[in-house]
Amino acid sequence: MHIISREELYEQVWARPMTKVAADYGVTSTALKKTCDRHKIPTPDRGYWAKLEHGKPVRKKPPLPTLTGTKLDQVHINGGTSERQSEEVRNAATEVRERLQSMNLDAAAAAALTDPDVKEPSILSATRRAISKGRPDTQGFKSSQGRGIxxxxxxxxxxxxxxxxxxxxxxxxxxxxxxxKISDAGLDLATEDVAIAFGVEERPRKTPHEPTAAELKRKDDNLLIPLDVAHLSGMISPTVPI
Structure with missing residues (x-):
């Protein structure tokens, strides 16, 4: 666990990208952002560092708000498994997040795609049970469907x-x-006014067809032309009446 002052963390997140600061503490940028929000620490806007790098205008660094109490003065940061990873692995993960951010994804979205500590949500338990119990079809695929699945x-x-x-x-x-959000047809992703139904289907891998012996023989039979017919077709020409 890391214990730092609120002022120290404030200076850190405005000195370097959130992904890099988070990597130092062994947490995701999403977790660090939530910690900052909980301690009333302002953080750079989405795309701040990319804009700064290219000389574009950015929001000025706001002052650290003064709090009435001292309860939030100290920040406790619990590092996850990434804290025990080698420096090379942490640097590689940080690089991936930064590349994703350059694709107009914010830090939270980048972390969601690359964070090794993201845990399977309990709402997917029914889906895991259903697909695990399913019987393979003629193509070898298992299927799952139903309410909340x-x-x-x-x-x-x-x-x-x-x-x-x-x-x-x-x-x-x-x-x-x-x-x-659980629905009768499955499990949707929803906001207050939008619900998106989705699923995942794995398709058979397409491989070149290897003809069977029977198919090869049938193909050869279709190509064979009787020798006498072939000979005659080259010898006969239409007659012109005189």
């Missing part, structure tokens, strides 16, 4: 990967104000 059609060895995808999708959607 994300419609899936995936191979058995893709279950964990699909649930990881949904976990990150939910985390990313949350940064945009969407929350999972």
């Amino acid at each position: 994300v419609p899936l059609k995936i191979a058995p060895n893709s279950i964990d990967r699909a649930l990881q995808l949904l976990t990150r999708l939910f985390a990313l959607a949350e940064t945009e104000g969407y929350r999972p």
Whole structure:
């Protein structure tokens, strides 16, 4: 655990991108942003560092608000598993987040896609149970559907990967104000006035067709022309009456 002053954290988040400061403490930028909000610490706006780098106007650094009490003066930051990762791994994760941010994603969205500590939400438990119990069809795919269950059609060895995808999708959607909502047809991502239904379907991998022996023989038979007919077709010409 790291314990720093509110003023110190304020200076840090205005000196470097949130992703880099968060990496130093072994937390995600999303978690650090929430910590700043809880301690009434203003943070740079979305795209602040990219604009600053390209010489574009940015919002000036606001003063740190004065608090009436001392309860929030000290900031406690609990590092996650990323704190135990090597410096190379942390730097690589930071680089990915920064690249995502350059694609007009804010820090929270970038962290949702790259954070190794994002946990599978409990609302996906029904989906995991349903897809795990499903029986493979003739193509080898399992399916899941029903109330509160994300419609899936995936191979058995893709279950964990699909649930990881949904976990990150939910985390990313949350940064945009969407929350999972149970519906009769499945599990939607919804705001107060919008609901988005979705599902995941894995398609068979397309591989070149290898013709069977019977198909090759049938093809050869279709190409064969009787020798006498071929000979005659080259010898006969239309007659012109005199």
